[in-house]
Amino acid sequence: MKKISRTVMTSLIAACSLTLASVAAAQEKGGATGSKGTITDMNSYRCKDIMRMSGDDDRGIPIALMHGYFLGKKGATSFDPDVLAKVTDDFTDYCLDHPDVKALEAFAKVYK
Numbered sequence: 001m002k003k004i005s006r007t008v009m010t011s012l013i014a015a016c017s018l019t020l021a022s023v024a025a026a027q028e029k030g031g032a033t034g035s036k037g038t039i040t041d042m043n044s045y046r047c048k049d050i051m052r053m054s055g056d057d058d059r060g061i062p063i064a065l066m067h068g069y070f071l072g073k074k075g076a077t078s079f080d081p082d083v084l085a086k087v088t089d090d091f092t093d094y095c096l097d098h099p100d101v102k103a104l105e106a107f108a109k110v111y112k
Contacts, residue, residue, distance in 0.1 A: 042069065045103040047095030063088055066107045087111050 042065060053059045067084055090110035098106060 047101050048099035070111045
């Protein structure tokens with residue numbers, strides 16, 4: 001069951017990452033704004049905020065956003081699911097040890 005859950009999570013992260021990579025690249029070029037809903041600055045999240053989210057599904061969304069953000073900054077359109085899974089695991093471990101660090105800063109440290 002853990003293997004299936006990890007595979008599903010990796011696929012979710014991969015799909016979100018590719019989508020967000022395109023969005024990040026478009027925002028750098030044109031500066032898009034949301035027309036409805038609350039706009040949240042990813043830089044406002046701390047590690048403890050992400051780690052306090054319930055379950056892998058809730059944590060998966062901001063983690064997928066960060067994967068997409070960093071892939072977009074690199075201009076990447078391809079990915080290795082095993083690498084994404086390792087970065088996610090490293091991010092989680094780092095955040096558990098450093099709960100007050102901003103999540104994007106923590107992700108940048110483990111995303112190489």
